[in-house]
Amino acid sequence: MIPELARPCVYMQNSQRVEEVIQAMQQAGPNTLQVISDFDMTLTRFSYNGKRCPTCHNILDNSKLISEECKEKLKDLLNTYYPIEIDSGRSVEEKLPLMVEWWTKAHALLVQQRIRKDLLALVVRESDAKLREGYNVFFDQLQEHSIPLLIFSAGIGDVLEEVIRQAGVFYPNVKVFSNYMDFDESGALRAFKGELIHIYNKREGALLNSGHFQELRARHNVLLLGDSLGDLTMADGVHSTENILKIGYLNDKVEERREAYLKAFDIVLEKDETMDIANAILLHITRGQ
Numbered sequence: 479m480i481p482e483l484a485r486p487c488v489y490m491q492n493s494q495r496v497e498e499v500i501q502a503m504q505q506a507g508p509n510t511l512q513v514i515s516d517f518d519m520t521l522t523r524f525s526y527n528g529k530r531c532p533t534c535h536n537i538l539d540n541s542k543l544i545s546e547e548c549k550e551k552l553k554d555l556l557n558t559y560y561p562i563e564i565d566s567g568r569s570v571e572e573k574l575p576l577m578v579e580w581w582t583k584a585h586a587l588l589v590q591q592r593i594r595k596d597l598l599a600l601v602v603r604e605s606d607a608k609l610r611e612g613y614n615v616f617f618d619q620l621q622e623h624s625i626p627l628l629i630f631s632a633g634i635g636d637v638l639e640e641v642i643r644q645a646g647v648f649y650p651n652v653k654v655f656s657n658y659m660d661f662d663e664s665g666a667l668r669a670f671k672g673e674l675i676h677i678y679n680k681r682e683g684a685l686l687n688s689g690h691f692q693e694l695r696a697r698h699n700v701l702l703l704g705d706s707l708g709d710l711t712m713a714d715g716v717h718s719t720e721n722i723l724k725i726g727y728l729n730d731k732v733e734e735r736r737e738a739y740l741k742a743f744d745i746v747l748e749k750d751e752t753m754d755i756a757n758a759i760l761l762h763i764t765r766g767q
């Protein structure tokens with residue numbers, strides 16, 4: 479039906495269900511659709527020319543805004559906790575307190591550095607962060623058809639916004655739920671605002687932001703994109719979902735995690751650095767409108 483779904487990077491446990499959901503979404507039309515996407519390693523690339531690309535946190539960690547001593551500490555945290563994040567041998571219950579520990583320690587270190595708001599644009603520009611190939615088609619299609627895009631990220635909202643602003647795709651139909659920085663009157667980071675969002679509490683984050691989903695209550699069809707099993711709960715605030723299609727990017731520890739991803743996501747994309755599959759599905763849904 480959609481030729482891109484036959485690509486070797488695409489895995490589906492139940493391709494017939496995928497076809498049926500896409501068909502139902504096409505029949506209902508773009509006015510009934512909303513898109514909910516994770517950011518780091520979902521809208522952004524996991525690697526480029528064989529080198530890992532940074533997350534929102536890493537953009538700051540690797541920047542000139544951070545002292546050498548603090549960089550070492552942040553690197554130690556990454557080396558300790560990232561392997562836990564992607565460890566398929568541990569349960570979510572076991573990982574959750576450790577993820578809270580990671581985010582909390584990292585944010586405390588970033589606050590100690592008194593990062594300046596007016597330098598964020600510069601460090602994003604100087605970073606190796608890259609949106610996935612075809613990102614412009616993705617954002618443009620959604621904008622053209624007035625389909626709301628919620629970017630739901632456990633990264634850093636101020637950095638994320640700067641990435642999409644610099645890419646020229648921070649359109650009015652894009653809304654962001656994330657961890658935002660709180661700056662003092664001199665423009666130096668003094669804290670993070672509100673409840674912490676980490677990879678395993680997106681359900682709570684969604685329920686806290688019920689106003690957003692209330693505004694979109696006529697949009698019962700959801701296209702969800704993520705790279706972590708924690709991303710599956712991003713749509714938990716949506717009002718009476720009719721059809722949901724979950725696309726999961728499996729970037730790392732592919733063999734170990736394939737089975738769990740296939741059970742959880744309708745479409746699993748292995749080592750795919752593009753937005754081609756989401757773009758093809760969106761084109762199909764919006765075609766003829």
Ligand SMILES: Nc1ccn([C@@H]2O[C@H](COP(=O)(O)O)[C@@H](O)[C@H]2O)c(=O)n1
Pocket residue numbers: 516517518519533534535536556560563580581584585630631632633677706
């Ligand atoms: N100190 C930290 C904490 C988390 N990360 C990574 O950020 C990712 C979360 O962002 P999403 O947009 O994917 O929700 C998460 O996968 C962590 O690996 C980090 O780099 N540094």
